[in-house]
């Protein structure tokens with residue numbers, strides 16, 4: 783599905799911030815006591831981002847955005863967790879965010895462990911979700927299985943959220959919110975978006 787004009791505008795802003803970040807020229811955000819007081823009284827985030835819990839994958843830093851601009855949920859493997867869905871419901875119903883992004887990243891530990899055949903560890907059903915993305919990736923017989931698994935895992939989370947979040951599905955159908963999948967290339971700092979896997983009705 784294509785992005786709405788408003789979602790595209792937000793995405794362009796994020797990608798512009800990402801360019802500043804990876805060129806080592808981020809805007810310097812500083813907050814006076816008055817600024818913090820004003821921020822504490824209201825928030826109007828423009829994007830909701832589901833990202834990995836990885837310590838190197840902080841959306842505000844990667845997109846060079848100030849406090850109050852990104853509503854986020856971070857969970858290992860950026861899976862469609864219950865808390866991610868709750869976050870989305872709030873982002874869509876309360877803040878009417880135009881853009882939802884699922885952002886995976888290269889070198890994701892949650893995916894690497896499964897590729898290495900590590901069947902142990904915590905994670906429960908979420909771990910099966912990542913495993914399913916690994917199988918999807920293997921079926922495509924890619925040159926770079928790790929990267930393919932990262933991308934398939936993002937697409938899968940997009941699909942799960944569109945399927946399971948009533949708030950998101952409703953706003954996708956109304957055309958008030960768009961969802962996009964993206965990958966953060968940890969080695970270079972670049973964020974790139976993926977081809978959409980949903981149709982105009984939010985179906986996959």
Ligand SMILES: [Zn+2]
Nearest residue numbers: 834836890891
């Ligand atoms: Zn990760």
